[in-house]
Amino acid sequence: MEEGAEAMKEALLTRNKRGQLCVDGGDDRRYLGKRVWAESKMLWRVAGPAIFGRVVTYSMNVITQAFAGHLGDLQLASMSIANTVVVGFNFGLLLGMASALETLCGQAFGAKKYHMLGIYMQRSWIVLFACATLILPTYFFAASILELAGQPPELAAQAGMVSVWFIPLHYSFVFVFPLQRFLQCQLKNSVNAIAAAIALAIHLLVTWLFVYHYKFGLFGTAMTLNFSWWVAVALLMCYVYCGGCPETWNGLSMEAFSGLWEFLKLSTSSGVMLCLENWYYRILIVLAGNLKNAEIAVDALSICMSINGWELMIPLAFFAATGVRVANELGAGNSNGAKFATIVAVITSSIIGVFFVVLILALHDKFAYIFTQSRAVINAVDKLSLLLAFTILLNSVQPVLSGVAVGSGWQSAVAYVNIASYYLIGLPVGVLMGWFFRLGVLGIWAGMIGGTVVQTLILTMMTVRCDWDKEALEAASRMDRWSSIQK
Structure with missing residues (x-):
């Protein structure tokens, strides 16, 4: 056993000496380029x-939120809370649990153990379905929970009703998240993109039909979102089942039920790591509902969070790409390749983040018109634009570092980092600044940004101090262990 480990280590070191020439050839700028x-x-x-x-x-x-906003301020606030807070809390947990596939499928693909990818995806479906069913009561009791959290009764009641309408959307996450990660680990992200584009085209048509033509109001806006997400699920299922992945998909198998406990532990670590990030700024909207003029505060903040979330899709794409690249390189035993992929991803994402910061600052008093014509809400958004720009800048780095953590399998360690930086530092400071110093939404958000800064600094230190050779050895060991579980 020890001889095998030494042989593996020697092979990795030999490979990485070759790879080191690519990184350390500083005199040859053309080669580095x-x-x-x-x-x-x-x-x-x-x-x-x-x-x-x-x-x-x-x-x-x-689009769904914008249509609701043009129905009225209460409709916008209730749709925002139902979609951003209630659905968003569960979205974060299920998305995080599905990210376990980025570690396992990415490293298996790098190690050329292609048959394992389909088994891992089926295990993820089983685990996510069980988890989605366990957290289903959060939809039925959303109105009571929101009212206990301090939301105005009328707003809590309507948001609770909309939350129940979103249950079909909730179950679509169980299938679409594992399918997307299964495909992206095989570098088939174009399939995900095409499916999303078709779903969006259908969503625009159905939303116009339900909301403007048939006048179904708030109920219509919720139903269109349910329908469109399930369209995406159906398209990806058809691609996989109809022969799009012949090497990695061999059909449904009872083998998916083996090793579920080990898979559940990794999925839970991934879920805790990412949902703590996902929940963090959603709590901001709940806290805003306890301020004076709660409806205006929630509307303004939800617009900022929508813009932030829209732009965040770019860093999250780099999160996915970095996770895949790092996992593939570690699975192939190329530690220097993983290190170099991390550096390139951080720099690229940061440059894009700076561009959007400049754009937000230039359009600080205009971008709210996408969602509302209310002058009070537009002015409130204008006051928050500087914090939005700073949040976007941080988000251009932090998700990429989280992608490194997922690709390397550090989910458990990062979960503790998130708890400390977000919930022991950022959230208490935000509450203190918001209420004690009477800074309102500005204070809450500024304090919570402090938690993000702390988390980003810690992840940066972890990445800089990482022993990549050790990570490559652990990836090889992980693949051997999961293969033995399969047998």
Whole structure:
């Protein structure tokens, strides 16, 4: 056993000596430029379609929210809370649990153990379906929970009603998240993008039909979002089942029920890691509902969060691309390749983030018109635009570092980092600034940004101090262990 481990280590070190020449050839700038160009092409092969697919998918939520906003301020606030808070809380957990596939499928694909990808996806369906059913009561009791959290009774009641209408959307996450990660780990993100584009086109048509033509109002806006997400599920299912992935999909198998406990543990770690991030700024909207003029505060903040979420689809695409690139390189035993992929991804995402910061600052008093004509809400959004720009800048780095964590399998450690930085630092400081110093939404948001800064600094330190050779060895060990579980 020890001889096998030593042989593996020696092989990895030999491979990485060759890879080191690509990183350390500082005198040959032209060679380094070719190396950056080659890595950028591999990164954008995943990130490009992922950006398009995620922006298009998120646009369905924005379109639904915009239609609700033109029905009235109460309708916008109730749709925002139902979609951003209630659905968003569960979305974050299920999305995080599905990200376990980015570690396992990415490393299995890099190690050329293709048959395992289909088994992993089926295990993810089983685990996510069980989890989705366990958290279903959050929809039925949403009105009571929101009222206990301090939301005005009328707003809580309507948001609770809309939440129940979103139960079909809730179950679509069980299937679409594993399907998307299954495909992206095989560098088939263009399939995800095409499915999202078709779903968006259908969503626009159905929304116009239900809301404007048939006048179904708030109920119609909710139903269109349910329908469109299930269209995306059906399209991806058809692609996989009809022979789009012959090497990685061999049909439904009872083998998916083996090793579920180990899979559940990794999925739970992934879920906790990402849902703590996803929940963080959604709590901001709940806290805003406890302020004076809650309806205006919630509307303004939800518009900022919608713009932030829209732009966040780009860093999240780099999160996915970085996770895939790091996992593929570690699975193949190329530790220096994983390190170089991390550097290129962080720099690229940061440059894009700076561009959007400039755009937000230039349009600080105009972008709210997408959602509302209310002068009070537009003025409130204008006051929050600087914090929105700073949040976007942070978000251009932090998700990429989280992608490194997912690709390397550090989910458990990062979950503790998120708890400390977000919930022991950022949230208490935000509450203190919002109420004690009477800074309102500005204070709450500014304090919570502090938590994001702390988290980003810690993830940066973890990444800089990472022993990539050790990570490559652990990836090889993980693949052997999961293969033995399969047998």
